[in-house]
Amino acid sequence: MTPTRCPCLSGETYDDCCGRFHTGRAHAPTAEQLMRSRYAAFAVGDVGYLRRTWHPRTCPADLDLDPAVRWTRLDVLDVRGGGPFDAAGTVEFRAHHRLDGERGSQHEVSRFVREGGRWLYVGPVDETR
Numbered sequence: 208m209t210p211t212r213c214p215c216l217s218g219e220t221y222d223d224c225c226g227r228f229h230t231g232r233a234h235a236p237t238a239e240q241l242m243r244s245r246y247a248a249f250a251v252g253d254v255g256y257l258r259r260t261w262h263p264r265t266c267p268a269d270l271d272l273d274p275a276v277r278w279t280r281l282d283v284l285d286v287r288g289g290g291p292f293d294a295a296g297t298v299e300f301r302a303h304h305r306l307d308g309e310r311g312s313q314h315e316v317s318r319f320v321r322e323g324g325r326w327l328y329v330g331p332v333d334e335t336r
């Protein structure tokens with residue numbers, strides 16, 4: 208099998224990067240890696256992974272990905288906390304996409320918490336304060 212580039216553009220192959228988190232072979236050790244793997248899950252359409260890494264308190268009941276959206280690049284802009292020994296952290300990012308030939312992007316400061324040794328996405332900081 209030809210190695211594919213990880214959609215999070217870390218420069219690693221998908222298998223060695225976010226793919227191992229998506230398959231459950233490993234758990235993202237930092238909030239940034241969870242953020243990257245969630246972006247990659249959007250890119251490859253892995254809804255199950257998005258649900259598993261979403262805090263049950265904030266995870267939407269309906270989670271449908273728009274197949275017309277093509278995720279093209281992720282820029283991680285700022286990381287606070289979120290290390291292997293932290294219980295919480297924030298990651299600021301801009302995710303670029305294309306929809307019907309139009310370029311767009313989504314900017315968010317996301318809040319993550321670590322529960323039971325696993326990082327979970329809570330939501331945008333403004334909505335969860």
Ligand SMILES: [Zn+2]
Nearest residue numbers: 213215224225
């Ligand atoms: Zn990756």
